[in-house]
Amino acid sequence: MGKRCLIFGAGDFEGLYGPVREDDFLIAADGGYRYAVEQGLFPHLVLGDFDSLGSVPQHPHVVQVPVEKDDTDMMLAVKLALERGYRHMVLYGGLGGARIDHTLANLQTLLYAARRGAAAYLVGRGAVITAVSGGTLSFPSGFAGYLSVFAMGPDAEGVTLRGLKYELHNGSLSAGFPLGVSNEFTGRAAEISVAQGDLLVTWSLENPVIF
Known part of the structure; x- marks a missing residue:
């Protein structure tokens, strides 16, 4: 899989999804520093304007x-991770909180990473969310529950969904109609691909970690 970066933001945090690895690079974005410390973690880097944390931490x-x-603190963290060569990122504290605009901004941040060849996963509220840009997302067998796929921006073309309850072969998804909501895993290996355009994909945290 390659090296991985964990980023802690200031939104709602409900705990870690899977273990922290010895070679993970940890970034705390503003109020996310508090969450990292509460988990017994010492971030390698802390960044932000610190309006959420209230003060600059001693680090x-x-x-x-x-x-x-122009950038949110979470976007700055993702940009820094990309600059350091990280192509796999897990984002905590990026959903919920007092401001829905930051949640929406974080969804766009996923797309920013995907368009640059990176895989970023937003974790929280019982779900994982990631973006796929002109590529493929694969799941091993054994996954269960709902999975939803949404087009972002212009309509997504050449969309293929395999191994799911509702399959699609070289079809289209529109950003103006939620056709891809509430699909389901079948227990078989599954795959989502898009030839042109961008997708947001979300599934339950009850499934195994794939990143």
Whole structure:
């Protein structure tokens, strides 16, 4: 799989999904620093404007940025991870919280990573969410429950869903109609691919970790 980066944001946090590996690189984005520390973790890097945390933490590697900026703290963390060569990221604290706009921004952040050849997974609220951009997402056999697929931006073309209850072969999904909601795993190996365009895919945390 290659090296992995874990990013902690300031949204709702309900615990870790799978173990932290020895070679994981940990970034805390603003208030996510508190979550990491509560889990007994010491981030390698802390960044943000620290409006959520309320103060700049005492840490040897802090990147402080202005409150008025173009990027969210989570986006800055993803950009930094990409610059350091990470192509697998797990984002915690990116859903819920007091501001729905940050949740929506984090969904766009997933797409930003996918369009640059990286796989970023947003974890929380009982679900995993990731983006697929002109590529393929595979699941091993044994997965259960619901899975939903949404087009992002222009309509997604050449969409294929295999191994699911409702299959699709070289079809289209529109960003203006939720046709891909509430599909289901069948226990077989499954695959989602898109030839042109971008997809958001979400499934239950009750399934095994694939990243």
